[in-house]
Amino acid sequence: MTGVTRFESNLLTILRCFLRRVPLEQALPLVARELPAPPCLSSAAVRLVQDSLAKGTALVLARDGGWRRERFLRGDRIADGRLWERTPPAALGLTFSRQAMEFLIWITAHRPVFRPPAVRKRPAGANRKQAAAVPELGDRLLFFLAYEALRNTEYSTALLQYPAFANDGLLCLAFPDDFAAARIDATPQFGRWLLRDGTCLLEAFQSRLADRWVEIERQKHDINDWQQLDALGQFQDRALTRFLSAIDGAGRRDLARFMLTAAASILRGPADRWFEKLNMGERRLADRAETYRAGLCFLHRLVELEGWEREARTIGYLDEGYVASQLWKSDWERLDGDELCRAAREIIGRSRY
Amino acid sequence: MSRAYRIRIRETLKRVLRAEDHVSTQLELLEILPADEMAALLAAELESRGFKQKGKVLVRTSAGVQVAVDAASGTVTLQAEAEEQVQVAGEKAARVYEGTGVGQQRQRLREELRKDLEAEAQQKAQQLRQQVTQRLESELAEVQAELGQAVNRTTAAALKHKAAQLGKIKELTEDLQTGSLTIVLEV
Numbered sequence: 001m002t003g004v005t006r007f008e009s010n011l012l013t014i015l016r017c018f019l020r021r022v023p024l025e026q027a028l029p030l031v032a033r034e035l036p037a038p039p040c041l042s043s044a045a046v047r048l049v050q051d052s053l054a055k056g057t058a059l060v061l062a063r064d065g066g067w068r069r070e071r072f073l074r075g076d077r078i079a080d081g082r083l084w085e086r087t088p089p090a091a092l093g094l095t096f097s098r099q100a101m102e103f104l105i106w107i108t109a110h111r112p113v114f115r116p117p118a119v120r121k122r123p124a125g126a127n128r129k130q131a132a133a134v135p136e137l138g139d140r141l142l143f144f145l146a147y148e149a150l151r152n153t154e155y156s157t158a159l160l161q162y163p164a165f166a167n168d169g170l171l172c173l174a175f176p177d178d179f180a181a182a183r184i185d186a187t188p189q190f191g192r193w194l195l196r197d198g199t200c201l202l203e204a205f206q207s208r209l210a211d212r213w214v215e216i217e218r219q220k221h222d223i224n225d226w227q228q229l230d231a232l233g234q235f236q237d238r239a240l241t242r243f244l245s246a247i248d249g250a251g252r253r254d255l256a257r258f259m260l261t262a263a264a265s266i267l268r269g270p271a272d273r274w275f276e277k278l279n280m281g282e283r284r285l286a287d288r289a290e291t292y293r294a295g296l297c298f299l300h301r302l303v304e305l306e307g308w309e310r311e312a313r314t315i316g317y318l319d320e321g322y323v324a325s326q327l328w329k330s331d332w333e334r335l336d337g338d339e340l341c342r343a344a345r346e347i348i349g350r351s352r353y
Numbered sequence: 354m355s356r357a358y359r360i361r362i363r364e365t366l367k368r369v370l371r372a373e374d375h376v377s378t379q380l381e382l383l384e385i386l387p388a389d390e391m392a393a394l395l396a397a398e399l400e401s402r403g404f405k406q407k408g409k410v411l412v413r414t415s416a417g418v419q420v421a422v423d424a425a426s427g428t429v430t431l432q433a434e435a436e437e438q439v440q441v442a443g444e445k446a447a448r449v450y451e452g453t454g455v456g457q458q459r460q461r462l463r464e465e466l467r468k469d470l471e472a473e474a475q476q477k478a479q480q481l482r483q484q485v486t487q488r489l490e491s492e493l494a495e496v497q498a499e500l501g502q503a504v505n506r507t508t509a510a511a512l513k514h515k516a517a518q519l520g521k522i523k524e525l526t527e528d529l530q531t532g533s534l535t536i537v538l539e540v
Contacts, residue, residue, distance in 0.1 A: 282479070282482075282483050282486075283486075284374040284482060284485075284486050285374050285375070285376040285486055285489055285490065285493075286374055286375045286376060289376055289377070349379075352376070352377075352378055353376050353378075353493075
């Protein structure tokens with residue numbers, strides 16, 4: 001039996017909540033409680049944290065999407081199978097730095113409090129060193145899971161101000177609605193997510209990302225405040241633009257597959273439901289057009305993917321990028337990209353002003 | 354007992370109000386012929402409808418709305434502007450008592466009056482904006498219908514060109530009302 005202090009016990013419970021091993025109701029009172037952090041954690045507690053992270057993150061990735069038999073690029077070939085079949089398990093190891101521990105200590109010791117951006121840029125206790133250090137991939141995954149666990153609580157907006165959260169590409173891509181609602185001016189960074197091991201996580205999260213974007217686009221049908229739609233659309237556009245540019249630069253267009261999957265659900269409903277509750281008041285046509293454009297940014301970006309399809313058709317067997325082009329064409333055909341783009345154009349055409 | 358005074362402030366505000374609105378839409382032209390030939394046919398059709406070439410775009414102004422068409426890209430931009438000189442005047446009065454800073458009260462009253470006049474001018478500016486937008490909206494529907502016809506005529510012209518390239522046209526029947534076109538070719 002390993003003994004830990006009260007602080008360490010709280011920390012471990014909060015961590016396990018993030019890893020979906022413990023219900024939120026059990027961890028939430030511990031997040032709300034402020035407890036002075038000890039000078040250092042015991043070796044037993046550190047071992048338990050390490051063990052939880054090692055097993056918990058693997059389980060989350062396996063359950064979220066790693067179990068699916070899918071085809072993704074591996075260099076100049078297509079790998080088929082579950083995540084650990086496409087990439088050997090030894091190469092799937094995640095690295096955690098002291099930032100993970102510092103975050104866990106911070107959230108256990110402090111009650112996350114949101115400050116409007118003009119007043120405070122960092123939550124209490126988060127120091128400059130944390131802002132300057134670059135998180136490892138494991139840290140980023142922990143931050144993602146932590147935010148996901150707490151996003152429907154009063155602490156969600158405060159978390160988005162935590163230094164490592166604010167510009168994280170995956171958080172921005174998965175939760176653009178939260179960033180827009182909190183009016184956080186973030187610049188999504190995808191660099192770390194597109195290194196080799198990071199792309200494996202993006203592969204595992206494809207269905208999660210698709211589900212999120214379907215949810216966000218369907219919610220737009222109920223928005224009646226044009227300013228809210230504007231803010232949401234602009235952030236979505238920023239996140240998508242940077243994501244598509246990053247994966248294109250990394251030669252991983254296959255990671256945009258979630259957009260096609262999401263579009264298949266989004267475009268299933270009647271075309272005239274879009275913006276049916278939106279109140280534009282007496283706005284100029286030009287301003288209305290801007291709001292509609294922001295609101296339909298996902299469909300605009302989807303239509304641009306047709307360019308990738310046209311390009312893929314011109315790549316010959318001996319040309320560079322042939323395998324990637326074949327995979328893209330295969331996804332496009334399987335998910336009926338042409339029909340999706342046709343439906344998207346119809347909605348865009350109806351909603352110009 | 355301090356004496357009471359009644360102070361009255363009059364102010365006039367002159368403003369030049371400007372309002373502008375614009376909207377863009379896209380023409381869908383089938384690529385029956387190469388893009389530059391299609392653009393040339395569209396330009397010719399638009400010129401026959403009163404558009405004038407101005408740089409890269411064809412422009413026409415009617416009912417205070419300027420319509421600009423980029424034949425190469427198919428982008429149509431409608432723009433409407435308005436300018437109005439307005440003068441708003443107002444008056445405010447208040448009772449002040451001797452020894453209570455009459456000068457300051459007069460200044461405060463003047464500032465309040467100016468705020469009210471600014472608000473009135475803003476309201477007029479908003480009305481002008483709405484008028485411009487309404488004008489643009491009413492023209493938009495007509496322009497869209499007309500450009501739709503222009504696109505149909507351009508498509509028909511392109512089909513005739515294409516048919517002539519493929520073979521000898523034996524028969525050509527065009528119904529301008531329905532927009533249908535029948536071409537019989539000898540190849």
